[in-house]
Amino acid sequence: MEAVIIDSGGANLASLQYAFERQGARTRVSADAQEIAAAPRVVLPGVGCAADAMERLRRSGLARLLPSLTQPVLGICLGMQLLFERSAEGATECLGVLPGEVRRLSAAPGRPVPHMGWNQLGPSRADPLLAGLEPGAYFYFVHGYAVPAGELTVAPVEYGEALSAVVRWRNFWGVQFHPERSAASGARLLGNFLTL
């Protein structure tokens, strides 16, 4: 078993499992603290809203466990946002692994919210998670909230302003897009994660 996908109660864990399956990797979906602590890699997915997801992580005790993990951890979409201190979505206190806040995107003509679609990453720092990806690779985004680009940003994406598309601090990585739905570039990124 190569990774545990945290069952935070949201739906749609299947597409992530299938994406790892296409990489030849076995995953388990779990909300069990011991199993998660012992996993070689941990994925924190997230579809739904921040307040619900945090509530479930608190109730299962995982909110205390997650910041203490030392193996590679990958937060995806809402899962990435939960790694930060707090989110404007329902004024939610999050895990606080990474400094910073999640803000609501504001709609403008030609820039609808949620931000939905394929966007290119901006210039990125060297990071093993992005190894072998061409500059300007396209990834699929679906989100209404985001973290502005900052010190932890490995690769930004431009949507009215520079947002964090990929962040990293120590063993924690986060991606705002959905690698499991980002065709070849997403497959590459997930493959890279499995080698961390």
Next chain:
Amino acid sequence: MELASRYRNEGADELVFYDITASPEGRSVDRRWVQRVARVLDIPFCVAGGIRSVADAEAVLNAGAEKISVNSPALADPGLIDALSRRFGSQCVVVGIDSRLTGQGYRAFQFTGDPGRTRESGRDVLEWVREAQQRGAGEIVLNCMGSDGVRRGYDIEQLHAVRQVCQVPLVASGGAGEIAHFAAVFTEAGADAALAASVFHSGAITIPELKRELRSAGIEVRL
């Protein structure tokens, strides 16, 4: 399944699966089939067809779909949109609208998958688009019935009118017959995406050539 893989390989940005007879027949889209598609497909895909409850939606999402689209059931019970977006987030709740110009303006129609049961819903399309967004729709797919299937171009005028009241992504549907139609829907109607079926199924337009031409017309596309 073959079509799904082919379109993915040709560079389609998203696939939408409509089981259009599900609602008129009172059933929901087949989940095992959704699961088979989700296993092989690594681009976003949206599933529509007879999703009438949070439980129906959950089953389709758990089978691996990215988004769910509701049309007739949302017209029958608009609260469904609120319930779905509260549970799954508005980013995966698409509201599909079948619309046609009538003596009373643009009106939304139900059960369009069965010509014998198709009926006007009593709702004005612009009002319905506003309400659906307030209730939590994260995307609107506007299928203009008057231009659907005739390949004479998207209904630019109607899409433009809906664009003015639509702050979430707007997907144009109905009428694509040639590459210029796709360009027009982006530059003239301000749609965020264009959906087409028959021109791709028949091979009249291939996705790679469409995307190349759109890019050379200055429209940003993923190649």
